[in-house]
Amino acid sequence: MTLSPPPEPTGMAMALGIERTAWSAGHTCLEVTVTSDHLNKGGAAHGGLMTVLLDAALGGALVSTLPVASWCATTQLTTSFLAAARLGERLMATGRVVRRGRHVAHLAGDVRVGERVVASAVGTWAIWDARPPSMPLRRADEVLRGLVAAEGRHFLGEGTWHHTGQSGMTSVMSVEVQRGGDDATLLVDDVHALTLHERVMDPDGRQVHEDRSTYRRVPDGTLLLELRSNDGSVETARVEEGARSLRVGPLPDGGPTWRHAMNDDRLVMDLWFGGTSTDEPADVEFVYRLGEGS
The missing domain is CATH 2.40.128.20 (Calycin beta-barrel core domain)
Structure with a gap:
């Protein structure tokens, strides 16, 4: 069985400056350095940035275990914001598969600055054997x-x-x-x-x-x-x-x-x-x- 390779970057990831730094079966790591464009009114990294990182890291961990022909999509993602990340800090998001069945998978992960956890998430993904016709492919x-x-x-x-x-x-x-x-x-x-x-x-x-x-x-x-x-x-x-x-x-x-x-x-x-x-x-x-x- 040929497992899925790392997906090509999305336009959103490129705009935010997110980089993939690790990819292996059941594990992925994404990183980004907090810039002024990422800050909320309080001068901390916006929660939306954390959520995008976690959705991509958890989803990537699942995709890395699936056959090339399979398809998946987030159905639920619960994010907890635990600490502030500041300008210039490097965020590292990782995801892992907690449990995976044929059609449903449960995942978890966190965002860290060094050893400090600043956000965490748990989520559920739906899995299909092939891309559903209702889901259009991304086009270049x-x-x-x-x-x-x-x-x-x-x-x-x-x-x-x-x-x-x-x-x-x-x-x-x-x-x-x-x-x-x-x-x-x-x-x-x-x-x-x-x-x-x-x-x-x-x-x-x-x-x-x-x-x-x-x-x-x-x-x-x-x-x-x-x-x-x-x-x-x-x-x-x-x-x-x-x-x-x-x-x-x-x-x-x-x-x-x-x-x-x-x-x-x-x-x-x-x-x-x-x-x-x-x-x-x-x-x-x-x-x-x-x-x-x-």
Whole structure:
């Protein structure tokens, strides 16, 4: 059974500055440093920040024990605020599974500043074997629209193959868009498929890799990626859509995980081998400057 990998960050987590610092079966840890934006009128970290941390930490602890196809949702969360957290303090939220059945799970966790507990929570989660049709998938429309806007252009990227110690690698990426088709399979707006064609060169300008990755949506809303390598092989995998990212993998049998993420005017492509967590530094990283194509 393949357990669920860490989910892509939500827009809320990114806006609040929340970082995931640990992920393993039955355990997750989230951290954030209290800034002036997090303070209530009394100068303490807002209770809403604590609640978001606890909901995500407890839910993450459950997700880490579930098969990839399973689905869950918070049905009840009771939070106790025990002490104030002040500007500049580092909050660490952890969650644990107290008891889990097939369709219901009970969880608990706390938020600490060092060894001091500032908030705690207990909660109940519903579990489904598959995503209920009534629950829509999160969509990365911002990322997809940014890529569609680059249709027909070529972009130069620079990167490093950290796993082999090769730096100074370059890459050329082009964007192809397919329009027309069934409305049920719209990728975003009027687009039905989006292909990224990438060619990687070593520091001497010799091509060392080439692939084409095509994003398509199926009628139930799931986003899929078809990866065609220069050896003719084709792999298809489900894509998780984050607030500003598209992540695929890990593929079966120790296959890689990769992510396309938008960061202002940049497209970042990260690749991890051998099931390495996406919370770890990437084995391969390329950065493309959007708007500098020809």
